[in-house]
Amino acid sequence: MKELVAISGKGGCGKTTVLASLAALAESVVLADGDVDAPDLHLLLRPEIQQRTPFVAGFRAALDASRCTGCGRCAELCRFEGIRMADSRPVISELHCEGCGLCVDQCPVQALSLADATCGEWYCSATAYGPMVHARLQPGRPNSGKLVSLVRKEARELAEREGKELILVDGPPGIGCPVIATVGGADLALVVTEPSPSGQHDLRRALELLRHFRVPAWFSVNRADLYPEGAAGIRAEAESLGARWAGDIRYDSAVTASQYEGRPVVLCPDSPAGNDIRAIWHTLQKEL
Ligand code: SF4
Ligand code: SF4
Missing domain, CATH: 3.40.50.300 (P-loop containing nucleotide triphosphate hydrolases)
Incomplete structure (x- = not known):
């Protein structure tokens, strides 16, 4: 081949x-x-798509809202605009979060974690x-x-x-x-x-x-x-x-x-x- x-x-x-x-x-x-x-x-x-599969690579921040106290430290520290505060609650941006883990490390109540990020899709097709x-x-x-x-x-x-x-x-x-x-x-x-x-x-x-x-x-x-x-x-x-x-x-x-x-x-x-x-x-x- x-x-x-x-x-x-x-x-x-x-x-x-x-x-x-x-x-x-x-x-x-x-x-x-x-x-x-x-x-x-x-x-x-x-092509006629016959199979589509998510492409998972890297990480994104994920929030456990039940633990969050709304202190805002995560939004202050993030340099990528990956997280912002809205009504005293953190909102994570899928587009901007780089998955660096800084907010996870610095959250005082462990309300944040890193989760696998889906970055795209790949396909098997017929032509x-x-x-x-x-x-x-x-x-x-x-x-x-x-x-x-x-x-x-x-x-x-x-x-x-x-x-x-x-x-x-x-x-x-x-x-x-x-x-x-x-x-x-x-x-x-x-x-x-x-x-x-x-x-x-x-x-x-x-x-x-x-x-x-x-x-x-x-x-x-x-x-x-x-x-x-x-x-x-x-x-x-x-x-x-x-x-x-x-x-x-x-x-x-x-x-x-x-x-x-x-x-x-x-x-x-x-x-x-x-x-x-x-x-x-x-x-x-x-x-x-
Ligand atoms: S640092 Fe933790 S507790 Fe503070 S707002 Fe962010 S997620 Fe909530
Ligand atoms: S993981 Fe990094 S880039 Fe993503 S929200 Fe937290 S500090 Fe920002």
Whole structure:
């Protein structure tokens, strides 16, 4: 079983467009969305959720109101606005409480404790292209890297159970913790970028990250025909950093149209971008 991860460094380069099309082209595949903060692969693959499971990670303050004297010390001490007083009673904010435990420690009558915090949900779903594992972290909650790792683990177990040969993972943008959790141990990473200074800068950072984690790196310049000189400069730099060119993708209004329709662009007949992604898939397939 192989695992291919698509990342982008910079958001908005078309990574999910490419990954959704690879999902439509691949056979015997499990799909995973590693972007748990702002997932969007579901918009193109339209999964039907079959199982949803709470994601429990970290802690939140919990109040035993029968013990509370209303002294207000907890609200005075909390630096995160996780607890405030209302009518002489503490009110805990699920959004702001960081679960640090200071109020628990300092409450003079032990009216506070730390309870497990539900930070989001993860899902097993069915799509027209194969089963999919995805998740949603609640806004502002920590542990996104942990949730990404959970999504990848569940996708791998699902692939093993169902005898699938490939896992395709749509990674988050950037190079932070969730991206590291997405690429570590993958067999191949495809970095999708665009011909712009920020696209080139963030591609460089993504390739450095992949080199650090020893993940074989391929790259593609999306909308390359809009700025051919810029695309050529990106290709030269990426290859000098050890990445291999998988092919470029032309600008194509069918991409936006397919997004409105909620389907991978590769399914649009005679789409230049779809044909380019098909060629990229043939190249990567040989490598896999
Ligand atoms: S510190 Fe304890 S007793 Fe005082 S208001 Fe907070 S929970 Fe109630
Ligand atoms: S656990 Fe920490 S963050 Fe949460 S309410 Fe208590 S002091 Fe504030």
